[in-house]
Amino acid sequence: MTKLLEWVFGVSVIGAAWALVTFDLLNLRxxxxxxxxxxPMPVYLLVVFGCYSLATVxxxxxxxxxxxxxxxxxxxxxxxxKEDLRKKGLKM
Amino acid sequence: MASRKGSHxxxxxxxxxxxxxxxxxxxxxxxxxxxxxxxxxxESGYNYEIIVIDDGSPDGTLxxxxxxxxxxxxxxxxxxxxxxxxGLGTAYIHGIKHATGNYVFIMDADLxxxxxxxxxxxxxxxxxxxxxxSGTRYRGDGGVYGWDLRRKLISRGxxxxxxxxxxxxxxxxxxxxxxxxxxxxxSLVERCVSKGYVFQMEMxxxxxxxxxxxxxxxxxxxxxxxxxSKLGGNEIVSFLKGLLxxxxxx
Numbered sequence: 001m002t003k004l005l006e007w008v009f010g011v012s013v014i015g016a017a018w019a020l021v022t023f024d025l026l027n028l029r030x031x032x033x034x035x036x037x038x039x040p041m042p043v044y045l046l047v048v049f050g051c052y053s054l055a056t057v058x059x060x061x062x063x064x065x066x067x068x069x070x071x072x073x074x075x076x077x078x079x080x081x082k083e084d085l086r087k088k089g090l091k092m
Numbered sequence: 093m094a095s096r097k098g099s100h101x102x103x104x105x106x107x108x109x110x111x112x113x114x115x116x117x118x119x120x121x122x123x124x125x126x127x128x129x130x131x132x133x134x135e136s137g138y139n140y141e142i143i144v145i146d147d148g149s150p151d152g153t154l155x156x157x158x159x160x161x162x163x164x165x166x167x168x169x170x171x172x173x174x175x176x177x178x179g180l181g182t183a184y185i186h187g188i189k190h191a192t193g194n195y196v197f198i199m200d201a202d203l204x205x206x207x208x209x210x211x212x213x214x215x216x217x218x219x220x221x222x223x224x225x226s227g228t229r230y231r232g233d234g235g236v237y238g239w240d241l242r243r244k245l246i247s248r249g250x251x252x253x254x255x256x257x258x259x260x261x262x263x264x265x266x267x268x269x270x271x272x273x274x275x276x277x278x279s280l281v282e283r284c285v286s287k288g289y290v291f292q293m294e295m296x297x298x299x300x301x302x303x304x305x306x307x308x309x310x311x312x313x314x315x316x317x318x319x320x321s322k323l324g325g326n327e328i329v330s331f332l333k334g335l336l337x338x339x340x341x342x
Binding site for chain 2: 003064070082088
């Protein structure tokens with residue numbers, strides 16, 4: 001199954017469950033409280049997911065390692081390499 | 093295998109590592125990356141060869157490669173040039189054809205990937221018997237030098253979207269510093285159809301599909317050319333298109 005199909009399947013199952021409870025499709029006569037809680041769930045979950053995404057990406061950007069030493073080490077090694085290659089006869 | 097100077101024993105268990113270096117206008121960087129590869133492979137004692145795949149660079153990269161061949165030997169530096177700039181996937185296919193190693197490294201020739209991580213890749217691969225080991229900028233002490241906030245935001249944002257949609261089981265999908273078992277690389281390259289960033293993503297996604305095991309090594313990515321190769325709107329759009337294609341087809 002492709003990822004797209006997995007999503008379509010997952011959303012369909014959740015969507016069906018939501019519709020079942022919110023609109024009482026099977027005439028289960030569930031307490032009103034269930035319907036009141038279920039009804040805004042899709043929007044609520046989207047908002048929660050949106051906030052989680054922003055927080056996660058924000059955290060990852062803030063903690064993205066800056067490799068200062070790696071750059072300095074590279075600069076030093078470039079000098080060393082150029083010297084050594086010159087000695088070995090490389091014409092640059 | 094001949095023993096080497098110093099206390100390092102030759103890791104003579106028959107493994108050989110072929111490093112594929114596709115180049116285009118890397119006249120300045122090629123000698124430096126080769127020097128670093130020779131240094132770190134030499135110190136670690138692993139058997140290796142470097143395969144330079146130059147796509148007809150107008151700046152004379154091939155001539156520099158020939159000089160390097162004279163300095164380091166034709167058994168260590170192999171030249172497999174092509175007439176013009178063709179894709180990365182075909183460069184790998186072309187390079188593998190004459191590779192005598194049973195493992196293959198792929199990496200950038202512009203010094204953004206540092207050969208000092210090569211022993212770590214090899215040890216990681218041996219530790220878990222992985223089919224492929226991917227260098228990651230996003231985990232452990234991996235990281236980047238030379239990126240501004242905008243670039244970091246785009247990078248992390250794109251990676252997050254990719255993780256949500258594809259759940260690939262690897263933290264850095266667009267990275268191109270990797271170690272593959274040769275037969276795994278051959279098998280994957282044939283199946284991949286995308287270009288650019290998405291090609292590297294597709295390789296990992298297809299690896300997971302094929303039940304290949306993937307290990308990770310944190311690496312530092314030193315971006316020295318970011319002034320020239322800005323990440324523009326076009327690239328972002330084609331990345332998203334590629335991502336959605338993978339989402340719908342894998």
